[in-house]
Amino acid sequence: MTMTEPFETYRSTVFPWHCDQFGHMNARWYAAFFDDASFHLYHQVGLSYGQMREVGSIIPVVAETTIEYRHEMLAGDLMIVRAGFTRLGNKSLNRTARLYNADSGDLCAVEHARDVFFDETTRRSAPMPDGFREILQTGLMPADTEAVQ
Numbered sequence: 001m002t003m004t005e006p007f008e009t010y011r012s013t014v015f016p017w018h019c020d021q022f023g024h025m026n027a028r029w030y031a032a033f034f035d036d037a038s039f040h041l042y043h044q045v046g047l048s049y050g051q052m053r054e055v056g057s058i059i060p061v062v063a064e065t066t067i068e069y070r071h072e073m074l075a076g077d078l079m080i081v082r083a084g085f086t087r088l089g090n091k092s093l094n095r096t097a098r099l100y101n102a103d104s105g106d107l108c109a110v111e112h113a114r115d116v117f118f119d120e121t122t123r124r125s126a127p128m129p130d131g132f133r134e135i136l137q138t139g140l141m142p143a144d145t146e147a148v149q
Contacts, residue, residue, distance in 0.1 A: 004141050006082035007044040009097065010037035014077045024072040031067065034097050034111040037081040038062070041095060045085075045139035047132060055129045060115040063092065071101070071108040078102035084141035088133060091125045092116045096143065 010033060020026040042049070042060070052059055073079060083097035092114055099109040119126040128136075 004084060004139060006084040006096075006098065006141055007041060007139065008080060009040040009044060009083045010079075010081035011102070012079050014073045014075050014079065016075045018073075019075050024074055025077075027067070027069070030069070030099065030109050030111075031065075033079065033081060033099065034065070034067065034109075034113075035062075037083055037097050038095065038113065038115075041083045041085075041097070041139065042136075045136060047135045052129075052132075055131075057120040058117050058126045058129050059120060060093070061118040063114045063116040065111060065113040068110045068112075069108070070110065071106045073099075073101065073108050079108070085136055085139045086141060086143040088128075088136055088140065090127055093128075093136065094143075096141075 012033060014025050018025045018029045039049075078101070080100045080102045081097050082100070083095060085093050085095050087094040095113050095115065097111040097113070098107055099111075100106065101108055116125050117128050118124070
């Protein structure tokens with residue numbers, strides 16, 4: 001199986017309203033930016049949400065997420081998020097996203113997440129729909145990818 005480089009899934013700017021009383025971007029915003037980036041990851045590998053809906057009621061949902069904060073972001077900083085899938089299971093997958101300062105290249109935060117395929121009808125986890133695995137494998141990257149290529 002071929003491994004890929006992380007996909008660019010998000011770009012933005014840290015605005016003053018993203019910052020807390022200490023002057024750096026508040027944790028709530030990292031979570032929001034990583035969440036926005038996750039929607040683009042599926043699209044980047046060729047699996048749109050429209051395609052998922054065509055298959056039926058089984059969709060990926062976030063089951064778990066952790067964020068490691070490595071370097072602060074300040075108002076005016078430009079950010080880039082790069083992401084990829086690190087594991088494909090039968091009912092779930094893992095993905096990793098890294099938020100970088102676009103100017104310095106500093107790795108500022110890392111999100112590790114587990115998405116579970118969820119049947120909206122039964123309200124339970126379900127096997128990954130046929131055909132999804134082949135598409136998602138194109139976004140499979142080594143779990144330890146750190147480069148900001």
